[in-house]
Structures are given as C-alpha cells and as structure tokens.
Amino acid sequence: MEAIAYQGVTKKFNNSEVNSVDHVSATIAEGEFITILGSSGCGKTTLLKMTNRLYEPTEGKIILFGEDISTVDPIVVRRRMGYVIQQVGLFPHMTIEDNIAAIPKLSKWDKERINNRVTELLELIDLDPATYRKRYPSQLSGGQQQRVGLARALVTDPKIMLMDEPFGAIDAITRLNLQNELKKIHDEMKKTFLLVTHDINEAFKLGDRVMIMNAGRLLQFDTPRNIVQNPADEFVDTLIRSARDQEEFWEAVKI
Amino acid sequence: MWQKMCEYIADNYMKILLQVRDHLVISLLALAAAVIIGVPIGYLASKSAKGEKYLTVPFQMLRVVPSLAILVLLIPVMGTGIKPAMTALTVLAIPPILLNTVVGFREVPAFMVESASGIGMTDREVLKKVRIPMALPMILAGIRTGLVEIIASATLAAKIGAGGLGEIIFTGLGLNRPDLLLIGGILVALLSLGSGFLFDHIVGRALPYKNLKE
Numbered sequence: 001m002e003a004i005a006y007q008g009v010t011k012k013f014n015n016s017e018v019n020s021v022d023h024v025s026a027t028i029a030e031g032e033f034i035t036i037l038g039s040s041g042c043g044k045t046t047l048l049k050m051t052n053r054l055y056e057p058t059e060g061k062i063i064l065f066g067e068d069i070s071t072v073d074p075i076v077v078r079r080r081m082g083y084v085i086q087q088v089g090l091f092p093h094m095t096i097e098d099n100i101a102a103i104p105k106l107s108k109w110d111k112e113r114i115n116n117r118v119t120e121l122l123e124l125i126d127l128d129p130a131t132y133r134k135r136y137p138s139q140l141s142g143g144q145q146q147r148v149g150l151a152r153a154l155v156t157d158p159k160i161m162l163m164d165e166p167f168g169a170i171d172a173i174t175r176l177n178l179q180n181e182l183k184k185i186h187d188e189m190k191k192t193f194l195l196v197t198h199d200i201n202e203a204f205k206l207g208d209r210v211m212i213m214n215a216g217r218l219l220q221f222d223t224p225r226n227i228v229q230n231p232a233d234e235f236v237d238t239l240i241r242s243a244r245d246q247e248e249f250w251e252a253v254k255i
Numbered sequence: 256m257w258q259k260m261c262e263y264i265a266d267n268y269m270k271i272l273l274q275v276r277d278h279l280v281i282s283l284l285a286l287a288a289a290v291i292i293g294v295p296i297g298y299l300a301s302k303s304a305k306g307e308k309y310l311t312v313p314f315q316m317l318r319v320v321p322s323l324a325i326l327v328l329l330i331p332v333m334g335t336g337i338k339p340a341m342t343a344l345t346v347l348a349i350p351p352i353l354l355n356t357v358v359g360f361r362e363v364p365a366f367m368v369e370s371a372s373g374i375g376m377t378d379r380e381v382l383k384k385v386r387i388p389m390a391l392p393m394i395l396a397g398i399r400t401g402l403v404e405i406i407a408s409a410t411l412a413a414k415i416g417a418g419g420l421g422e423i424i425f426t427g428l429g430l431n432r433p434d435l436l437l438i439g440g441i442l443v444a445l446l447s448l449g450s451g452f453l454f455d456h457i458v459g460r461a462l463p464y465k466n467l468k469e
Contacts, residue, residue: 079375089370093388093464102384103374136464152374162373203397 082153297356355397360391
C-alpha cells in the first residue's frame, strides 16, 4: 500500500518569486524509511510541512493511504502523524510525562492507558520511567530531550513519522547513537519514516531510499546504492563526490 | 521616639489594623482591575506590531503622569473617596502588566508553537496549553511590579479620603509628628516588600519548573 503519494506538489510563498517546492511527484510505500536530503532552502522542510498541512501546497496533491489530505481537517491529519523538529519543542512547563501525554490528554484517554503508554515509550527510548517521568525538559541533556521528542511523536502510534533534522543540534557521538536507535525503532515498528537532513551521511545511512532535492526540485529518488552508482545529474554527482572527498580526508589522516 | 511609637501602636492597634486592611483591599482591588484590563489588551497588542504601537503607547503616556496628579484631576469627575483612588492606582499598574504581557507572548518561540501545532493541537489548545503557560512567568513579573507600586502609592489614597495607611502618614504630617510618619512609612514599606515576597513564594509554588537545578 502506498503510504504517501506526492502528485505535482508545488509551493510558492507569497513573498517569493520562485517555487520553493517545484512539482514534486513521488510515492512512498508503507514501512519505508525515506530521507530527504538537500542544502538549506532547497524546499525539503517545506515539502515535509505540507505533508502534515502546516503549509498548504499552491498546486498538486498529497495522498496519504489513498486519501487526499486537503479534504481532511488539518488537526486530524496531524494527529495521525508524528512530528519531530530540530529544536525539539518540548514544553518547558510540563514534565516529561505530560509532554509525552499532551495529545492523549487532549484526546481524553483514560489515566491508566496514558500511564502505561508513557512507561512503554520511556522504556523504548531508553530513559528509566521512574527516574525521568516527573522531570522537566531543562533537566535533560539535548540528546535525551530529542528522545523524548521522539516519544511524544510516537505516542498515538501514528503510521507516519515526520522528522525535520531531528539530530541537527546534537553532538556527533550522541547523534550516531540516536541514528542507530532510530533505525532500530523503525525496524521494529515498520512505520513509514520521513526524515529531512542536510547531512549526506545521515541520509544515506538511514534511508531505504533517499530523495535528493535542490532549488525546490526532486532530482533523484532512489536507494543509496543506485544513487551512488547512477547519479541522476551533475548536482547529485557533486554531492557524492564531496562525501567521498571527506572520506579520503579521514583515510589520509589515518596514516 | 521609639517609646512614642510603641505607645501610639498600643493605643491604636485596632485602628491601625483596620487601616492595613483598607490599604490592602484598595490595593488588591486596583491590582485586579489592572490585570483584567492589562492582560487582555497586552494579549491583543502582542498579535501585531501595529496593535502593539496603538495599544501600548497611550498607557505608556499615562504612566508619565504622576499618580497624585491623576488623583487630583479625578476629583472633579469622580469626587473623593475610594473610586478615584482605585482608578488612579489601576492606571498606575496597567503599564507594567500590559507591557510584560506583550513581551511574554512575543517571547514564546515560533518553533514551540510549530511543534505544538505539528503534533496536532488546535489553535485554542496551543494558546491554552503552550502560549499562555509560557507567557505566564513574564505576565506574573509584571503583576508583581504593579502590586508593589500600587501598595506603595495607595498611601496617597488617604489624601482624598479613601483610607489606608496614608491616613497615619498624613496625620503625622499635619500634626508634625515624626513618630506617626515613621509608623506609617515603615508599615507601607513592610506591606510592599512583604507582598512582593509572598507573591514570589506563591509563584514559585505554582511554577515549579522555574527554579530547577539543572
């Protein structure tokens, strides 16, 4: 089943001359881990935000599980999806527990169900529930905060997870750990993951398939192997070569 | 002097307690009015730069006028007593409350609102669960400033017959009795400082996340 279908999706902002997202068409199968790679301003975040109706496309359609999202209440669309951003956005005045339970509480789940779900998620993200559930976000490290951000997004067991540079503000070592854990979570849950990043290593490491975007256009959408073997154009080629150069640098300093 | 003060207090403690009560009642009523006016206007003003300009400037200008002048100006309109006193004190406390409300709402980061909307909160829920709670510490700081200013200035209310601790001070001035001036002055100072501390204590209890050890 197709989880997401982009059909000629275009976004032009009022204050802009050009299309920020320019006729993007792609289909994503359920359970795929898709990464969207591009430099800042390439339209990758805009594409992601159109997927949960934070932005509305100027042209084109987005179909989720066969349903055109422009016909569905944005709040309903968003509650069906998880959403994680770089700045995490945990609510500083709420405990970790209340942050994770924010939407369940608004949806009036009963107490026991909320409690069990919070415990389950804290265990999933490797934070001891007894220690952490009553803490506040400011008492956690950046990496721990982003884990909680992930838990909050997973709380309603959404079929689709949208992540906008979730590890962008996290140090290199913690980032590697979080990437591995995210991959593990994906393998266990078989949800459809969409992760936006400007880090080519992250994109190729995590993505079953990678969308490469530049200036609003989708240049190539394929598995990492196929992209490396057959870069679609000059831009993709340069991108891969830059990653290779970096690798050579590390090889060079090793000797 | 000390002895004279003690004697006065011993002879008049009932009267003093009543004056303290009047002082607090006037102050708290004026504060409540200032909150009821200042917070909603502040919220509206925070919504746009234009709104901020047109809504905050008039109150800023009022702030420049001394409370005593407002009191005197109000007498022809409202007469004497508690009504003009309350009005003057309310006008005094609105600017800090209003301005802090504007800043409080403005300082809620855009990404915070985005992440709240992104996980599926309606605009109302975002306001109730995220924006108001996050603006609250700043708003409360404004209310605290207003409270302390009101309690200190409520002394003037006695000048137009609204009661309170100002009575002791104005009596002291009239009779040239430094002991009364001291009693009145110290009590007002204690009331003002004490209410500030009490306010901080209550806020600290209500917002536990504000004083955490990292």
